[in-house]
Amino acid sequence: MKPAAAPKNIVDKNMLGVFRYSRRAIELVWQTSPALTIGLAIATLIAGTVPAAMAYVGQLIVDAVVAAMAMYQQDQILHYQTALNYVVVEGILVLIIAAAQRSITAQQAILQGLLGHKVNMLILEKAQTLTLSHFENSEFYDKLVRARREASSRPLALVKKTFALIQNAISLTSFAILLWQFSPWALGLLVLGALPAFVAEAKFSGDAFIMFRWRSPEVRQQNYLETLLSREDNIKEVRLYQLGERFLQRYTEIFLKLFKESKRLILRRESWGFTLGIISTLVFYGAYGWIVSDTIIGAITLGQMTMYLLLFKQGQGSVSASLTSISGMYEDNLYLSNLYEYLEQETPSSQQGLLVGPKPNDGIRFENVSFQYPGSTKPALSAINLHIRPGHSLAIVGENGSGKTTLIKLLTRLYNPTEGRILLDGLDLLEWDETTLLKRVGVIFQDFVRYQFIVGENIGAGDNDRFNDLTGWQKAAELGKATDFIDQLESGYHTQLGRWFKDGQELSGGQWQKIALARAFMRKEADILVLDEPTAAMDAQAEASIFQHFQQHTKDKMAILISHRFSTVRLAHEIIVMGQGQIKERGTHDALLAQQGQYAHLFSLQAQGYR
Numbered sequence: 001m002k003p004a005a006a007p008k009n010i011v012d013k014n015m016l017g018v019f020r021y022s023r024r025a026i027e028l029v030w031q032t033s034p035a036l037t038i039g040l041a042i043a044t045l046i047a048g049t050v051p052a053a054m055a056y057v058g059q060l061i062v063d064a065v066v067a068a069m070a071m072y073q074q075d076q077i078l079h080y081q082t083a084l085n086y087v088v089v090e091g092i093l094v095l096i097i098a099a100a101q102r103s104i105t106a107q108q109a110i111l112q113g114l115l116g117h118k119v120n121m122l123i124l125e126k127a128q129t130l131t132l133s134h135f136e137n138s139e140f141y142d143k144l145v146r147a148r149r150e151a152s153s154r155p156l157a158l159v160k161k162t163f164a165l166i167q168n169a170i171s172l173t174s175f176a177i178l179l180w181q182f183s184p185w186a187l188g189l190l191v192l193g194a195l196p197a198f199v200a201e202a203k204f205s206g207d208a209f210i211m212f213r214w215r216s217p218e219v220r221q222q223n224y225l226e227t228l229l230s231r232e233d234n235i236k237e238v239r240l241y242q243l244g245e246r247f248l249q250r251y252t253e254i255f256l257k258l259f260k261e262s263k264r265l266i267l268r269r270e271s272w273g274f275t276l277g278i279i280s281t282l283v284f285y286g287a288y289g290w291i292v293s294d295t296i297i298g299a300i301t302l303g304q305m306t307m308y309l310l311l312f313k314q315g316q317g318s319v320s321a322s323l324t325s326i327s328g329m330y331e332d333n334l335y336l337s338n339l340y341e342y343l344e345q346e347t348p349s350s351q352q353g354l355l356v357g358p359k360p361n362d363g364i365r366f367e368n369v370s371f372q373y374p375g376s377t378k379p380a381l382s383a384i385n386l387h388i389r390p391g392h393s394l395a396i397v398g399e400n401g402s403g404k405t406t407l408i409k410l411l412t413r414l415y416n417p418t419e420g421r422i423l424l425d426g427l428d429l430l431e432w433d434e435t436t437l438l439k440r441v442g443v444i445f446q447d448f449v450r451y452q453f454i455v456g457e458n459i460g461a462g463d464n465d466r467f468n469d470l471t472g473w474q475k476a477a478e479l480g481k482a483t484d485f486i487d488q489l490e491s492g493y494h495t496q497l498g499r500w501f502k503d504g505q506e507l508s509g510g511q512w513q514k515i516a517l518a519r520a521f522m523r524k525e526a527d528i529l530v531l532d533e534p535t536a537a538m539d540a541q542a543e544a545s546i547f548q549h550f551q552q553h554t555k556d557k558m559a560i561l562i563s564h565r566f567s568t569v570r571l572a573h574e575i576i577v578m579g580q581g582q583i584k585e586r587g588t589h590d591a592l593l594a595q596q597g598q599y600a601h602l603f604s605l606q607a608q609g610y611r
């Protein structure tokens with residue numbers, strides 16, 4: 001184990017470290033519901049103080065009984081009124097404490113739902129403001145997943161423990177005030193008995209916390225293996241290649257490694273807990289003897305003896321309840337530190353951008369654009385110069401990994417160029433108002449989303465303003481050549497797609513692509529349309545006819561097509577051939593053939609295949 005791997009700022013071996021995020025957890029509860037926070041605070045205060053009051057009334061009862069017994073000896077009359085009054089008071093206190101405890105439980109249960117929703121909203125809203133590179137960073141993604149997974153339980157758990165600690169602290173303080181009357185030394189004994197266990201608990205919780213943090217990558221691997229072994233989209237291949245056993249073995253190996261560490265920690269923690277518990281027990285019985293002997297010599301009354309013994313016993317109970325709270329708090333702290341690290345992630349500032357460019361109808365210009373992915377060592381694009389005018393179509397071809405998709409990611413501002421700039425209507429993309437810019441672009445990526453919604457919504461997703469517009473869906477489906485098979489579906493545009501939900505219907509790869517194309521056609525306002533190989537599952541002829549059709553319907557727009565099929569590519573006004581992040585050749589189909597370069601070579605290879 002290498003505890004040193006845990007970042008210093010989170011691991012706080014100082015005992016107060018457990019309270020690090022308590023304030024923030026309470027703030028979160030306050031923001032979720034001020035009324036419930038106040039309610040919890042009041043109930044906690046009551047539940048904290050009533051036990052001492054009960055111990056005090058217990059003393060009064062015993063003393064009243066002893067006095068009544070003495071009086072009975074003298075006058076043979078039952079003097080039970082005083083004792084009975086105290087019994088009634090104690091009964092009322094029992095009711096009050098029961099009501100306080102119940103109200104704490106009820107308020108916490110109500111908070112659980114509200115707080116879970118609040119935290120999930122914070123997480124998901126934040127996710128909308130992040131850039132694509134955040135999601136591609138595994139460490140960051142891990143943070144997001146963990147933050148989401150425990151969103152409904154962790155913050156409340158920390159709040160519960162914090163309030164439990166406050167309640168026990170109040171009880172202990174009130175016990176201390178009463179014990180002080182017996183002897184300040186008795187108070188000292190109570191603290192002394194509890195201290196070793198307190199220190200040990202804080203230390204072991206700290207160790208558990210460090211271990212938890214250090215384990216994060218292994219746990220991520222385990223989670224990944226779980227999805228490989230249980231998700232329908234993976235199970236097909238895992239079965240066919242009979243990888244199940246290998247993955248299970250890997251899963252078990254990780255478990256055993258983690259388990260060994262946990263077991264060691266549990267055994268150490270419990271044996272130390274037992275040893276230090278002996279000290280507490282010895283202290284308690286020492287104090288017991290002292291209180292009993294003081295009673296025998298008449299230094300204190302029988303009632304006081306009862307009270308002090310109760311105070312000691314309950315005091316120890318409060319101490320151990322506090323220990324239980326503390327031991328879980330480190331883990332909750334880890335969760336909240338993770339959550340806040342995620343929520344405080346810097347996001348690009350959303351300054352007000354411009355709504356129009358200085359040169360309308362100038363189209364798109366790439367000026368000396370280079371780009372390198374964060375963390376990557378070599379550029380994905382170098383010195384790209386490109387001009388696409390409205391009404392023109394551009395086809396991009398090139399080997400795998402040559403930078404075609406990256407170029408589209410820059411054009412859609414999912415990433416920004418590391419060098420150079422991209423202009424639309426003469427204005428740098430960075431200066432455009434994001435919403436205006438995004439409205440002008442329609443992209444279907446090769447890994448477009450297969451929404452597990454109904455058919456119509458899958459198409460409507462292309463235009464948020466017309467998400468539920470049936471006529472719009474129908475028109476777009478026609479343009480995407482998807483009507484034939486949609487009409488054959490049992491509920492037409494209202495057929496649920498995918499397998500996640502009941503009665504969901506799965507489509508073939510090509511059918512999904514037609515849905516995606518229809519989605520692109522839904523985007524009426526967009527004047528830049530990009531198809532990044534969304535037609536790869538169709539045959540060459542279908543792809544060419546779709547692109548032809550696409551061009552006809554995007555006449556005054558800018559259309560960009562990425563394809564490996566020359567039968568489609570040749571239809572574009574301009575073609576660029578990419579290689580290693582650069583534009584190697586450019587021109588019309590005929591011009592490129594005449595050049596006798598790479599394009600001509602690849603074209604003839606494919607043509608041979610079709611001959």
Ligand SMILES: Nc1ncnc2c1ncn2[C@@H]1O[C@H](COP(=O)(O)OP(=O)(O)OP(=O)(O)O)[C@@H](O)[C@H]1O
Nearest residue numbers: 136373376380398399400401402403404405406407
């Ligand atoms: N998110 C990413 N982070 C780091 N590097 C990336 C990322 N995406 C792509 N790359 C790298 O950038 C280069 C260009 O990738 P890109 O996806 O643009 O290629 P492509 O031409 O679209 O390929 P294909 O024809 O296979 O779709 C590749 O070397 C790839 O490894």
